[in-house]
């Protein structure tokens with residue numbers, strides 16, 4: 001449900017700025033279905049006016065009239081430092097469609113654009129579009145991407161690029177940064193209005209609790225703890241876990257310099273600008289926890305409505321302490337499934353951690369290793385397991401495999417059913433950086449076929465898709481480390 005706060009200092013009516021000669025770059029039929037947009041036999045919108053609406057050039061299509069597009073104010077902590085007011089600098093919320101909010105990213109300047117041009121480039125829009133849809137197909141909560149519309153409008157970043165508008169869908173785009181915004185202004189009335197509208201639309205069960213705002217906080221924490229565990233389990237690095245990039249619905253939001261791990265490196269940094277590694281892969285859980293602490297501080301005045309100040313702080317602190325517990329529990333459960341275990345044993349976590357350490361030491365490809373692990377037969381001879389060849393320290397990995405096979409035998413694991421269940425949690429296809437890069441380079445030459453092909457492959461990440469085997473491979477060594485900057 002669209003942001004319902006009153007007052008144009010917060011939700012500014014903002015018309016998108018039209019782009020010259022818009023053209024389709026990409027379209028997600030699956031997102032269109034979510035939005036209830038009728039499609040023709042080729043799975044494009046039957047109403048051609050959608051091209052104009054999704055580029056920000058007009059406000060009517062398919063019987064919808066988006067009469068009050070808005071940009072909202074939010075603030076946040078960037079790289080651990082309070083940054084004040086940040087957005088929406090380039091995202092305009094058109095309105096609701098089939099219970100989703102429809103937002104255009106890169107649709108021109110808003111009152112909150114600061115020094116920015118309000119635009120997004122084709123390159124970053126393709127990355128956001130593909131990754132949103134890939135994450136959804138992986139079963140990971142995320143904002144969705146409906147379309148990319150391109151234009152030859154030049155946009156200056158490190159070099160001259162061209163503009164694109166990415167249409168996104170989510171039940172709500174409210175972020176931790178929205179709460180921080182009102183808390184920092186000590187505008188408790190607005191803070192309450194924000195929390196009340198969030199509860200009403202997305203967390204109605206909180207109304208049953210003794211302190212609904214405390215309960216809201218607990219539920220947001222829980223969703224984000226589970227979310228980050230899911231990221232770790234597929235090797236996803238967000239790259240910019242600033243508090244303004246954290247959804248209060250526990251959705252992955254704002255795809256920038258993200259990356260899926262190719263070879264496993266526990267401290268992998270995907271964001272070129274993150275020199276200190278604050279947002280490295282292994283720090284994501286801790287950073288998400290930190291962001292929940294920011295939310296807790298912002299929510300103190302609300303939780304205080306149901307008790308005194310000291311008690312509010314104690315309650316929030318206690319709720320925050322649950323985060324690592326929920327995270328660890330989810331992580332353990334996901335990694336047990338990745339290894340094909342159906343019951344819990346005490347030694348499991350040590351076994352999983354030893355595997356990850358060995359993968360790190362030998363830089364083993366994360367996605368393909370777990371996928372191939374599902375092919376292992378319980379009676380395999382240790383010295384004939386081909387996965388051994390991925391590791392430098394053969395003795396250590398042989399020891400690990402013998403303990404792993406013994407562990408599987410103890411629970412009476414069956415080869416076929418284990419492989420089937422492992423294939424449902426260990427994807428064969430993820431959006432590797434080099435694949436996105438190839439699609440971007442072709443798209444910059446106006447060939448959008450690779451974007452469509454990747455969308456198609458990544459929408460079935462757990463299927464074998466033998467004809468697309470090449471897309472499952474680790475990148476060739478020479479393009480192993482594409483660095484992705486924040487510029488977008």
Ligand code: AMP
Pocket residue numbers: 086087088089090091112113114115116117118119120240244245254256488
């Ligand atoms: P990010 O680091 O991408 O999450 O962006 C932080 C904030 O800067 C967001 O609120 C964006 O709306 C804003 N922003 C990023 N790029 C631009 C741009 N080109 N023009 C205006 N605002 C921008």
Ligand code: MG
Pocket residue numbers: 244245254
């Ligand atoms: Mg952002």
